[in-house]
Structures are given as C-alpha cells and as structure tokens.
Amino acid sequence: MSGQSDPRGSAFSAAELEFLAEDEMIEIVPNLRIKPLSLICGDFGPFQPQIPTQVPIWLAVALKKRGKCTIRPPDWMSVEKLTQVLEAERDSASSFEALPFHYVEISRLLFDHARDDIPEVYMVRSLIEDIKDVRFHKIGTGLEKLSSRTYAMKLNLSAMEVNVIRPFVTGSLETFYELTTPEIIQESQREEYRRPQTADRGPRRELRR
Amino acid sequence: MESEGTDDYETLISTTDADLLKRSWRNEKAAPEILQFQSSLVQRSREQIQLMEETVEELVANDEDPLTVSLYQMDIDRTLFLLRSYLRTRLQKIEKFMFHIQKTEDLWARLSRQEQKFAKQSIADLKTHLEQSVLSKLPDRYQSHLKQSVISEEADMAALLVHWSDRYIVPYVLDPLYVILNRRNDTFTCKFQNRNWMHL
Secondary structure, eight states: OTTOSSOOOOSSOHHHHHHHHTTSEEEEEESSOBOOEEETTEEEOOBOTTOOEEEEHHHHHHHHHTTOEEEEOOGGGSHHHHHHHHHHHHHOSSOOOOOOTTHHHHHHHHHHHOGGGSTTHHHHHHHHHHHHHHHHHHHHHHHTTOOTTOOOOOOOOOHHHHHHHHHHHHHHHHHHHHHHHHHHHHHHHHHHHHHHHHHHHHHHHHHHO | OOOHHHHHHHHHSOOOHHHHHHHHHHHHHHOSSOOOOOHHHHHHHHHHHHHHHHHHHHHHHTTOOHHHHHHHHHHHHHHHHHHHHHHHHHHHHHHHHHHHHHHOHHHHTTSOHHHHHHHHHHHHHHHHHHHHHTGGGSOGGGOOSSGGGTTTTOGGGHHHHHHHHHHHHHHHHHOHHHHHHGGGSTHHHHHHHHHHHTTO
8 A cells, every 4th residue: 555645544443433332222220210311312211220221331331330230231142142153153154143233342341341240251251252253364364355346345244343454445445446447547538539530430431331 | 334234224213413423423534535514413413512511510500419410421521522523533634635625616515614714724824834945945837836746747856746745646546536537637647647656
C-alpha cells in the first residue's frame, strides 16, 4: 500500500467497539426497587426485586458494579451451545457460524464484571477463545483468495473481526481497483474514439458493402 | 463491510433518534469521504441532551437517589460522546480534504453552515502558510497553491512537489471513485501520473 500517504488505521478503536456493544440488551435480576427510567436511549424499568428485566449492557454493568443486581448470561453463552458452535466452526472450512454480532465484546464485558453469574465460567471462556481462534484462522485463509474480481463479501463475521480486517481489506480492494482501472480507462477511451466513427459509418454502410 | 443482516434488523425495529445518531456515527467513521450532514438529527439530539441535563439538575435538587442520578448521567454522557465524535470525525475529514471538498459542488453541499465556515477559514490559513513558507520563493509559474497538478509533466519538479503536494494528491488517491467520474477532464491523466510520483 505504498500509494497511500495517509496510514489508515481501523475505523473504530477497541473502546469504541465496546461502546457499541454496550447498547445490546441483556437480562438482569435486580435486588432492589427503582422507578422506571426514561433515558435518551429508551425507557426501562420499573425495577423490582427478583423480577428479571431487559436493559442495555452498560446499565447492567453499572448496576452490577454497585451490587444492585445479578446478570443472567445470554442463551448463546452456555457450554452446550458454545461446544456446538465450536464443532460447526471446525467442520466447515469456509463458512462462519451465526454468532451474535458483538459476541467478543459481550463475553469480555461479562467476564470482567459478572464472573460469578456465569456457570462454568472457565469452560465458557476457553470455548470462546477457541472459537475466536478458529474463525480468525478461517479469515486468514479466506483473505488469500481476494482478487480483482471481488466486489463484495457476505460473511457472518462479528464486529471485532470485521474491524480488525477492515483496513487491510479496503486497502487491498482499492489497490486492486487502481491497478485494474487503467485498463478500464484505456478501453473506454478507445470506445470514445470509436463512437464518432461509427456514426459516420452508418449511412455509408451500403456503399462499403 | 458491516454485516448486512444487522443493518436490516436495525431498520425493522424502532428507529429512535439514539439509533439514528449511532448509525450516522458509524457511517461517518467508516466512510472515507464526508457524508451528508444530518442537521435535523443533530438538532434534535442537542435538544434532548439539554432536556436531560435539566432533568438531572432537578433530580439532584430534589435529593433523588444518587444511583438513579448517576444512571441518567451515564446515558447523557454516552449520547454526548456519540454526538461529539460524529462532529469531530467530520471535522477531521474536512481538514484532510478541504481543497477537494471546496471544489466539488455536491461535497460542499454536504457540510453544515458552520462546517463550511470552518473549511473556508482552514483553507485561508493553509494558503497563507504555504505562500509564506514556500510558494513565494518559487519561480513565478509555480506560485499557485492549487494548480501544480496541471504542470505536473515536468519531471524536474518531482522532488519538490511530492513533498507538499501530498495534500492535494491525497483526495484523488483515496477516492478512486473520483478518478472514474473525472474521466472527462484531461486532468485525469495528470492525476494518474501524480500517483506514480508517489512511488519515487
């Protein structure tokens, strides 16, 4: 990418990705009573003891830090589900399992703040690490197949994976584009020269034949 | 490059202002060129933030539970961050591409009035700076801060031009779209030659 004078880092920093992930909803079980909250990003509550309710993760983590609730891990974070996903990832060489878009960030947040709320947390953690590794490996092999013919790629990638490869993929697609563009331009210039001539040739065609 | 599935899902569920602001922020961050300024969205967001800040003040005055106050405050902080980062990203893009944006009609129309003022001021500042530091010392034909791309055939200018003309080449390099669109001008071939100079 010697042609780029501006080194373009990832569009989003890791902190910004986490920020995006924090808006995802998660279930909590509060242990106290709070009046309904009408925030800019939505209305939540009322919070009553022992009644599960859905809130954004940032809210859940804030309450958890103050010891005001317990967090219920999402369905996909069970040992059985994750083992299934890992098997499927290992079996298919080119397609990605459908995982929540922010699975990395969400699992990170929960490990950091709600470790005691996750059953078999060490198992879950190692499973997610393995899934991450397998997917990255697949991404690496898939990227080698990028060529000038690639227009779009549709994959079940998660936010963090997309963000990591974004600068590389956009840069290489651009470079491909620039390298093939002169050919396209030369062809179209030839066409432009050709067009006025075909217009002239029209009425004369019978004579030429 | 984002998963298409998530975007469709987002349009199906409610599109609150918070969601719209988040989406505009993501788009602005990921797109290499500047996008249309969402003036009504920005206006509404500012009003909402102001309203919330007043609400928080009332809550504090009424001795509301500090937990609740802090939750409201966190929400305000998050929205403020989105708004500020949105505006900041746009300003960064304007700084990078200011000459190109000013020259291109529909790009210029994507700026808000204040952004246009900012762009004009930055251009004036940069022009003065370049003139004072370099351009006034060059021979007469090369003194324009905008036109060096037309005279780029002269190879003996290469070493000097590559150094500070990076700024003017950048908009064309980073936007391959514009290379195609400007096919009609014969400045296209000049731009392409400029690109080759970058490798020197």
